[in-house]
Amino acid sequence: MSQKTFGQALNDALTIAMEIDENVFIAGEGVGVSIHQDPNMATHGLLKKFGRKRVKDTPVSEAAIAGLAVGASCMGLRPVVEIMFFPFITLASDMLVNHAGKLGYMSGGKSSFPLTVRVKAGVGFGAGSQHSHNLESWIAHSPGLKIVWPATPEDAKGLLLTAIFDPDPVIVVEDMMLYRMSGEVPAGDIRTPLGKARMVTSGTDCTIVAYGVALYTVMKAFKPLSEQGISCEVIDLRSLVPLDKACILDSVRKTGRLVVVHEANRFCGFGAELAAMVAEEAFEALKGPVKRVGAPQIPVPTAPTHEKIFKPGPEDVVLAVRETMKK
Amino acid sequence: MKENQIVPDLQIRLYTSMILTRKFEEKIVALSQEPYRMPGMQILANGQEAVATGIVSALELEDVIISNHRSHGHLLARGADLNSLMAEIMVKDKGVNGGKAGTLHLSVPDLNVLMTSTVVGAGPPLAMGAAFAQQYKRAKGITVVFFGDGAAAEGSVHEAMNLAGVWKLPLLFVCENNCWAGAQRSEEHCAAQHIFQRAKGYDMPGQSVDGNDVEAVYNLALELVEYCRSGKGPALMEALTYRMRGHGEQDQQHYVDPGELAIWEAKCPIRLYRQKLLNDGVLNQAQIQTIDQDAETRVSAAVAFGDDSSYPGPETALTDVFVQPPSA
Ligand SMILES: Cc1ncc(C[n+]2csc(CCOP(=O)(O)OP(=O)(O)O)c2C)c(N)n1
Ligand SMILES: [Mg+2]
Numbered sequence: 109m110s111q112k113t114f115g116q117a118l119n120d121a122l123t124i125a126m127e128i129d130e131n132v133f134i135a136g137e138g139v140g141v142s143i144h145q146d147p148n149m150a151t152h153g154l155l156k157k158f159g160r161k162r163v164k165d166t167p168v169s170e171a172a173i174a175g176l177a178v179g180a181s182c183m184g185l186r187p188v189v190e191i192m193f194f195p196f197i198t199l200a201s202d203m204l205v206n207h208a209g210k211l212g213y214m215s216g217g218k219s220s221f222p223l224t225v226r227v228k229a230g231v232g233f234g235a236g237s238q239h240s241h242n243l244e245s246w247i248a249h250s251p252g253l254k255i256v257w258p259a260t261p262e263d264a265k266g267l268l269l270t271a272i273f274d275p276d277p278v279i280v281v282e283d284m285m286l287y288r289m290s291g292e293v294p295a296g297d298i299r300t301p302l303g304k305a306r307m308v309t310s311g312t313d314c315t316i317v318a319y320g321v322a323l324y325t326v327m328k329a330f331k332p333l334s335e336q337g338i339s340c341e342v343i344d345l346r347s348l349v350p351l352d353k354a355c356i357l358d359s360v361r362k363t364g365r366l367v368v369v370h371e372a373n374r375f376c377g378f379g380a381e382l383a384a385m386v387a388e389e390a391f392e393a394l395k396g397p398v399k400r401v402g403a404p405q406i407p408v409p410t411a412p413t414h415e416k417i418f419k420p421g422p423e424d425v426v427l428a429v430r431e432t433m434k435k
Numbered sequence: 436m437k438e439n440q441i442v443p444d445l446q447i448r449l450y451t452s453m454i455l456t457r458k459f460e461e462k463i464v465a466l467s468q469e470p471y472r473m474p475g476m477q478i479l480a481n482g483q484e485a486v487a488t489g490i491v492s493a494l495e496l497e498d499v500i501i502s503n504h505r506s507h508g509h510l511l512a513r514g515a516d517l518n519s520l521m522a523e524i525m526v527k528d529k530g531v532n533g534g535k536a537g538t539l540h541l542s543v544p545d546l547n548v549l550m551t552s553t554v555v556g557a558g559p560p561l562a563m564g565a566a567f568a569q570q571y572k573r574a575k576g577i578t579v580v581f582f583g584d585g586a587a588a589e590g591s592v593h594e595a596m597n598l599a600g601v602w603k604l605p606l607l608f609v610c611e612n613n614c615w616a617g618a619q620r621s622e623e624h625c626a627a628q629h630i631f632q633r634a635k636g637y638d639m640p641g642q643s644v645d646g647n648d649v650e651a652v653y654n655l656a657l658e659l660v661e662y663c664r665s666g667k668g669p670a671l672m673e674a675l676t677y678r679m680r681g682h683g684e685q686d687q688q689h690y691v692d693p694g695e696l697a698i699w700e701a702k703c704p705i706r707l708y709r710q711k712l713l714n715d716g717v718l719n720q721a722q723i724q725t726i727d728q729d730a731e732t733r734v735s736a737a738v739a740f741g742d743d744s745s746y747p748g749p750e751t752a753l754t755d756v757f758v759q760p761p762s763a
Binding site: 137138141142143145165166167168169170171172196233234235236237238239404405406407409410412413414417418 | 474476526527534535536537539540552553554555585586588589590591616618623624625681682683685686687689690746747748749751752756
C-alpha cells in the first residue's frame with residue numbers, strides 16, 4: 109500500500125501492464141511527449157521508460173487512433189489508446205461502435221478485440237461543451253462495448269489493469285477532476301473485477317447510486333441527510349457495462365428507494381436505465397418514486413455561473429432523497 | 436473592392452491590425468496570470484498575426500470565415516468589436532455571445548465570422564457547407580476556413596477537400612502551419628512535409644507562403660480568393676509560421692528548443708513589418724507610436740468593458756438550445 113494520486117495510480121497501472129505483457133502498447137495525442145509535465149498525468153514518463161516502439165504519439169486523428177486499436181487488437185496486441193476529451197470520442201465512434209462492438213459478434217465468435225480506450229472526462233474547467241460532454245450513455249447503449257468509471261485511486265488502477273487484460277473492448281472514463289486526489293493504492297498487479305459495484309456506506313432508508321466524481325457530490329450530501337435522520341446506502345457503480353444489477357436490486361429491496369446521481373444530462377442518461385431496471389425488477393419493493401439527479405438538457409456551459417446550474421450539487425441530492433422519502 | 440496593389444493606406448491597415456491583435460493577446464496573457472480572471476483555456480496566436488491579418492484583409496465582408504480554437508486574430512482582423520470580444524473571452528454577459536462561447540467558441544455571425552469550432556478538423560466540413568450555400572444561392576461571397584497543421588490529419592479535412600473539389604465550391608482552405616500540434620511537431624504528424632501539396636489530390640490549386648510576411652500572405656490570398664470567387668472551385672493555401680507561445684497559456688513549452696524559438700522570434704511578423712514601413716518611409720517612429728498606443732488604449736478600454744459586465748445570470752443558462760423550445 110502507498111499513497112498515490114488518481115493520476116499516478118493510472119500511471120502505475122499502465123506501467124505494470126506494459127511490464128508484464130509485451131503486447132501492450134499505448135497510443136494517442138501527446139501520450140509520449142506532452143504539453144504537461146505533470147506526474148499526475150496517466151502517461152507521464154512512459155515514453156522514457158518504454159520507448160517509441162510502445163508509446164506512440166499519434167497525429168490528431170481520433171478515427172485512426174480507434175481504428176489502430178481495433179485492427180491491432182484483432183491481431184492479438186493489447187492496445188491502450190487515449191481520447192483526449194470525452195466529446196472527441198464522437199470522431200472515434202464509427203471504429204468503436206460499428207467495429208469494436210460488432211465485429212466479434214459478426215465473426216461468430218472467431219475474432220476478439222482486447223482493446224482499451226482511456227477517455228478524459230470532466231465538467232467545470234471552463235472549456236465549454238466541445239471539451240466537456242459525458243457520453244457514457246451512448247457507449248452503454250452500444251452492444252459489445254464495456255465501460256467503467258473509477259472514483260478512487262485504487263479503482264483507477266484496478267479497473268484499468270482489468271480493462272487492459274479483459275478480452276473485450278473496454279472504455280475507461282477518467283474524471284479529470286479526480287486526477288490530483290490521493291488515496292491508498294495497493295502495490296503490484298491488482299485487478300478490480302468489471303461489473304462489481306462498491307458499497308460505500310450501508311443504510312436503510314434510501315439507495316443512492318453514483319459513479320466518478322458524482323460520488324463525491326453524494327458524499328457531501330450524506331452528512332446533511334444523516335443529520336435529518338435519513339440513512340442512505342451509497343453505491344459506487346464503478347462499472348456501467350457490465351452492470352452489477354444484483355447489488356442495486358438487493359439494496360433497493362432493502363431500502364425501498366433509489367436515487368441515481370450523475371453529471372451527464374438527466375434526459376436519457378444512465379440513470380434512466382437504472383430507474384427502468386428497478387421498476388421492472390423490484391417494483392414491489394419501492395416505497396417512493398425513483399429519482400434521478402443529473403444535468404439539465406443543455407450543452408455544458410462555459411461561464412462559471414452557468415456551470416453551477418449545470419453541475420448537480422449536494423443540495424440537489426438532498427432534495428431528491430427528501431422527495432422520494434416524502435420528507 | 437480590395438486593393439490589388441500594396442499601397443500605403445493598406446500597409447498601415449495591415450500593421451494596425453497585427454499590432455492590435457498582438458496587444459489584445461498580450462493583455463490576455465497578463466490577465467490569465469491573475470486568478471479567476473480568465474476562466475477556461477487561453478489559446479493565443481502570438482507570432483501568427485500576419486496570417487490572420489493578411490488573409491482576412493483580402494476578403495470582402497460578404498465572405499464567410501470559419502475559425503478554430505486559435506481564433507482571436509481572425510476575429511480582430513475582421514473588425515470585430517473589441518469590447519464585446521474581450522467581454523466574451525472573460526465569459527461575461529456583455530460578450531458577443533452573451534457569455535455562452537468563452538474564448539474557444541467565439542463567433543460573430545453579424546460579421547460573417549459564422550462559426551468557430553474547437554473540435555480540431557471540424558472547420559473544413561462546416562466551411563464546405565457554407566460554401567455550398569453560397570454556390571446554391573449564387574452569392575458573390577466565398578468561404579475561408581482556417582485550420583492547423585494538426586487538423587490536417589483529421590479525416591474530416593480530407594473529406595471536405597474532396598467534396599469541395601468535386602462540386603467546385605467557392606472555398607479557400609487556409610492551413611496555418613505553425614510547426615506544432617500540441618507537443619507534436621508537424622514533421623511527426625504529417626506524412627508529407629507540405630500540406631499544400633495535397634491540393635493536387637483534390638484537383639485544386641495549392642500554394643504555400645511565408646506566413647510571417649503579411650504582404651506575401653495578402654498577395655497570395657488575393658490571388659486565391661479571386662480564383663475561388665470566379666467559380667473555378669476551391670483552393671488551398673498553406674501559411675508557414677510558428678506558434679510562439681505554448682499551445683495554451685498553461686503550456687510552459689518544456690519540449691521546445693529555445694534556439695528554434697529565437698530563430699522565429701527574429702522573424703516576428705510585426706517587428707519585421709514595422710521595420711519595413713519605417714525603411715520605406717510609409718510611417719515614421721512617431722506615427723508607429725501613435726498606432727501602438729492607440730491599440731493599447733483600445734485594449735484597455737475593452738478590459739474595462741469586460742470588468743464592468745457580469746457573468747451571465749442563471750436565466751440565460753437554459754436558453755438558446757432550440758430556436759423553438761419544446762413546451763415543457
Ligand atoms: C478532435 C479533437 N482532438 C483533439 C483536440 C485537442 N487539441 C486541441 S488543439 C490541438 C492541436 C491542434 O493542432 P493544429 O491543428 O496544428 O492547431 P494549432 O493548435 O497549432 O493552432 C489538439 C490536439 C481537439 N480540440 N479536437
Ligand atoms: Mg499547428
